[in-house]
Amino acid sequence: MLQSKARITAIGSYVPERVMTNEDLEKLVETNDEWIVKRTGIKERRIAEDTEFTSDLAYRAALNLMERFSKSLEDVDLIIVSTLTPDYRTPSVASRLQAKLGIKQTGAFDLNAACAGFTYGLHVANGLITAGLNKKILIVGAETISKITDYTDRTTCILFGDGAGAALVEYDEQNPSFLSAHLGSNGESAINLYGTNIATQMDGEELISNGHLVQNGREVYKWAVTTVPKGMKAVTEKFGIDLSNVDWFVPHSANLRMIESICDRTSFPIERTLNSLVNYGNTSAATIPLALDIGVREEKLKKDDLVLLYGFGGGLAHCGQLIKWNLDE
Known part of the structure; x- marks a missing residue:
């Protein structure tokens, strides 16, 4: 990188x-x-x-x-x-x-x-x-x-x-935030989470064409709890550190049980995770910035903390970012 x-x-x-x-x-x-x-x-x-x-x-x-x-x-x-x-x-x-x-x-x-x-x-x-x-x-x-x-x-x-x-x-060349990243997608399993638009079929399978989100929660859960831990390891290894060196983990707030399972599989302390789902639910692309904002308001995030963000969901796409927390005062 x-x-x-x-x-x-x-x-x-x-x-x-x-x-x-x-x-x-x-x-x-x-x-x-x-x-x-x-x-x-x-x-x-x-x-x-x-x-x-x-x-x-x-x-x-x-x-x-x-x-x-x-x-x-x-x-x-x-x-x-x-x-x-x-x-x-x-x-x-x-x-x-x-x-x-x-x-x-x-x-x-x-x-x-x-x-x-x-x-x-x-x-x-x-x-x-x-x-x-x-x-x-x-x-x-x-x-x-x-x-x-x-x-x-x-x-x-x-x-x-x-x-x-x-x-x-x-x-800012002198004090950048971005340290490493890892991206991926599993489009073969996209039918497990979709909302229709024009097409009525996916890979030959008929879709529920009502414009609503349709999710096979069990399959998405299985994908996330196996994919995200591997991605977390990939992000930290690219920067040359162990996951234990990360100060805060901010996953997509899909489901608290899913986050607990990811933390259990990676031995990352649940106490050092930030989420926004208890009071806001799953807000898709908004969950991670909302969780970061909660971390700021509750004065949990400190200057120069290492923060691992990990988004995952429809696509099935995922993206991890290791950043240094250094916002303007």
């Missing part, structure tokens, strides 16, 4: 005001709070209003970043939004965000790597800045998963929520 010349300088987040508790879900499907908490660890999630869309959440997360870190985004030269729930097929959420922020001269595109989207976005931003093609990139992981959730399917509707997290990545 080339020596990075990029640093994460600021973060921000936003979640909708509306709260959906486990008790609320009891009124929709056959479930209960004890069953949900035991299997997922989730207590509640945030739900966007009917008139609130992914670009709105992304905008509010960017505003939060600017307010907290006294940052200007006027000179951002690229916006990347990681999402699987865009407002429209086109224009992109990133283009809508550019308009809302009033940035006149910037590139903008969406990236869809589902729940691994934020880590993929960071990887792209680091590469572009290190290559000298960009100087200042805004990355946002934003989702309104509630709009594609089937609230008659108790195996999926208990999981998902809405939210957004933003990060600013800037040129």
